[in-house]
Amino acid sequence: MKKWVSMVGCSLLFLTWMLPVNADEGTALTRKPLYRANVRIDPIKKEVAGTVTITFWPKDPTRAYLHLYPNVFTEEHQGMLWEELLGNGPTLGSYTNKKLLVDGVAVVGKQTKDLNILEVPLEGQKGPRKIVMEFEMTLPRNDGRMSYDDQSIWLGNWLPVLAVYDKEGWHLDPYEPVGDPFYSENADYDVNVTLPKDYQLASTAPDRAAKQVSAGEREKTIQLCAENVRDFALVVMDASYQRTETKVGETVVRTWWRKTDDPATAAQIHEAAAESLAYFHHQLGAYPYSEFDVVRTGGAINGMEYPALVFLDGRHFFSGEETGIVTVVHETAHQWFYGLLGNNQVKEAWLDEGFTEYVTLSYLFQQDPLLGAERVRRRLEQGTSVQYYVAEELRPWQALSAFPNNQSYSDLVYSRPSSMLWLLQGAWGEERVHDVLKQYVEKYRYQVVTGKEWEAFLSEMAGENASAFLDYWLRVDMSKQEQAAAWLERQRLKHQKK
Incomplete structure (x- = not known):
C-alpha cells in the first residue's frame, strides 16, 4: 500500500494530547x-x-x-x-x-x-x-x-x-x-x-x-x-452534485443536491435546515460547529443524523414532496439530542428520539401552524393510544431488541415521549419548557445522559418528584395514570401562580 502523507495540520486542535493530564481529573473532556x-x-x-x-x-x-x-x-x-x-x-x-x-x-x-x-x-x-x-x-x-x-x-x-x-x-x-x-x-x-x-x-x-x-x-x-464529536461520517460525491450555502450565526449551512433533483424542493429543504438550526440554537443553546451539511444520498434511510452532517435520501428531493422539510428539521434537532447531548441509543432510544421529535413539533408549529398542528395531532394520537402496547408489555423505556416492528418503535419512542413533553408544555408554557431543556443540554453538553438523570433533573426543575409522571409516560405503567395527571395539574397551577 502506498505510503500516505503524515498528518500535522491538526496539531493545534489536538495539542491537549501532548500535555500532561492530572490522574485525579480524568474527565470525559480531558481524556476523550x-x-x-x-x-x-x-x-x-x-x-x-x-x-x-x-x-x-x-x-x-x-x-x-x-x-x-x-x-x-x-x-x-x-x-x-x-x-x-x-x-x-x-x-x-x-x-x-x-x-x-x-x-x-x-x-x-x-x-x-x-x-x-x-x-x-x-x-x-x-x-x-x-x-x-x-x-x-x-x-x-x-x-x-x-x-x-x-x-x-x-x-x-x-x-x-x-x-x-x-x-x-x-x-x-x-x-x-x-x-x-x-x-x-x-x-x-x-x-x-x-x-x-x-x-x-x-x-x-x-x-x-x-x-x-x-x-x-x-x-x-x-x-x-x-x-468533540460523537462520530465521524463522510459522503463522497461526483460532479452531478451542487450545493447551496447560508450563514447562520457562526455556522455555514450547506445543502448538497443533484442536478437531476427538483431545484425548488432542494431550496425548501435548505431553507428548513438553516431556519431550524437558528431556532434550535436559540432555544436549546449554542451550536458549536462552524459547518452543518445536509447531504442528499441514495437508498431509503429517510434521514440519518451525524455530528455536523445529516443524510437525506433522494426521495425527499422529488418535485412536490414535502417530507423533506419535516425530515431535515428532525435530523437538525438531533444535533442537540444525540450530538451535543449523548445517550445510549440501544437501551434508551427515547432520550434522543423523543426529545428531538418534541422540539421538531415546536419548530413546525411556529413556522407553519397548519403543518405543525397536523404533526402534533398525529403524534398525540399515536402517543396516547397505547392499549395494545400495554397488553403486549411494550414501552418506550426498553432496549431496541424488544421492539417487534418499526411501527411500535415509532409510536413508543417518537410519539409517546414527544406527547409527554407537549402536554408538559401545556402546563408550563413553551418558554419554560425550552428554558429547562436549554439548562439540561448545558449541564450534560458533550457527555452521555441516562433516563435516571433526566428523571432527577426534571424533578429538580419541577420542584417535586416526577417519577410517577415518567413511569406512566415512559414505562406505560397504567396504575400511575391518575398520579401522572395529578402531577401535571399541580405543575399547571404552580406555573399559573407565578
Missing part, C-alpha cells in the same frame, strides 16, 4: 479518545482502505473492544426488520482486518459472536494506550447508512470506534435492524482522505476549511479535523 486515520476511497470500485490509530485512556486495563459496523454487512440477514432496513436485493460487502497493533506490538484480536465487535487485548500498564488497525472493505449495496449508488458513496458508522465502558461495564450490543443501534462517546478526529481529483466530499469536519495536503495527477488528499 483521539482517532487519526489515513484512508483511500475508490468511488469506482466502491472500496475503502486505510489505517486508523486510536489513542485513548482505558477504563479496563485488560482489554478494549472495537465496533466494526461494516462487518455486519458481510453476511446475509433474514427477517422483516432487516428487509425494511436493507431494501430489495441488497448485495454484501467485505471487510478485512489486515493488521492490529497495541502500542506498536502486534496482537491478535478476538471476533466475538456479534460481527460488529472485536476484542483487543491490552496489557495492564497505566496511561494512554494506542491501537493501530489497518483495514480494507468493499461497500455493501443496500438502503442503509453505509452504501452507494452511481453518484455517491455515503459512509455512516464506517470507521472502527471504541465500545463504551461505563458504570454498567462494557456495552457490546449487537447491531439491531430497528432504530439506531449505536452508543458512543465524544472524541477528536484527524482524518486524511485520498480520492480521485474530480470528486468532492462533505463530512463531520468543517470541509470548507479543510486542507488539501497533496495532489497527484489523478488523486488528491484532503485533511479533515473534527473536535
Whole structure:
C-alpha cells in the first residue's frame, strides 16, 4: 500500500494530547479518545482502505473492544426488520482486518459472536494506550447508512470506534435492524482522505476549511479535523452534485443536491435546515460547529443524523414532496439530542428520539401552524393510544431488541415521549419548557445522559418528584395514570401562580 502523507495540520486542535493530564481529573473532556486515520476511497470500485490509530485512556486495563459496523454487512440477514432496513436485493460487502497493533506490538484480536465487535487485548500498564488497525472493505449495496449508488458513496458508522465502558461495564450490543443501534462517546478526529481529483466530499469536519495536503495527477488528499464529536461520517460525491450555502450565526449551512433533483424542493429543504438550526440554537443553546451539511444520498434511510452532517435520501428531493422539510428539521434537532447531548441509543432510544421529535413539533408549529398542528395531532394520537402496547408489555423505556416492528418503535419512542413533553408544555408554557431543556443540554453538553438523570433533573426543575409522571409516560405503567395527571395539574397551577 502506498505510503500516505503524515498528518500535522491538526496539531493545534489536538495539542491537549501532548500535555500532561492530572490522574485525579480524568474527565470525559480531558481524556476523550483521539482517532487519526489515513484512508483511500475508490468511488469506482466502491472500496475503502486505510489505517486508523486510536489513542485513548482505558477504563479496563485488560482489554478494549472495537465496533466494526461494516462487518455486519458481510453476511446475509433474514427477517422483516432487516428487509425494511436493507431494501430489495441488497448485495454484501467485505471487510478485512489486515493488521492490529497495541502500542506498536502486534496482537491478535478476538471476533466475538456479534460481527460488529472485536476484542483487543491490552496489557495492564497505566496511561494512554494506542491501537493501530489497518483495514480494507468493499461497500455493501443496500438502503442503509453505509452504501452507494452511481453518484455517491455515503459512509455512516464506517470507521472502527471504541465500545463504551461505563458504570454498567462494557456495552457490546449487537447491531439491531430497528432504530439506531449505536452508543458512543465524544472524541477528536484527524482524518486524511485520498480520492480521485474530480470528486468532492462533505463530512463531520468543517470541509470548507479543510486542507488539501497533496495532489497527484489523478488523486488528491484532503485533511479533515473534527473536535468533540460523537462520530465521524463522510459522503463522497461526483460532479452531478451542487450545493447551496447560508450563514447562520457562526455556522455555514450547506445543502448538497443533484442536478437531476427538483431545484425548488432542494431550496425548501435548505431553507428548513438553516431556519431550524437558528431556532434550535436559540432555544436549546449554542451550536458549536462552524459547518452543518445536509447531504442528499441514495437508498431509503429517510434521514440519518451525524455530528455536523445529516443524510437525506433522494426521495425527499422529488418535485412536490414535502417530507423533506419535516425530515431535515428532525435530523437538525438531533444535533442537540444525540450530538451535543449523548445517550445510549440501544437501551434508551427515547432520550434522543423523543426529545428531538418534541422540539421538531415546536419548530413546525411556529413556522407553519397548519403543518405543525397536523404533526402534533398525529403524534398525540399515536402517543396516547397505547392499549395494545400495554397488553403486549411494550414501552418506550426498553432496549431496541424488544421492539417487534418499526411501527411500535415509532409510536413508543417518537410519539409517546414527544406527547409527554407537549402536554408538559401545556402546563408550563413553551418558554419554560425550552428554558429547562436549554439548562439540561448545558449541564450534560458533550457527555452521555441516562433516563435516571433526566428523571432527577426534571424533578429538580419541577420542584417535586416526577417519577410517577415518567413511569406512566415512559414505562406505560397504567396504575400511575391518575398520579401522572395529578402531577401535571399541580405543575399547571404552580406555573399559573407565578
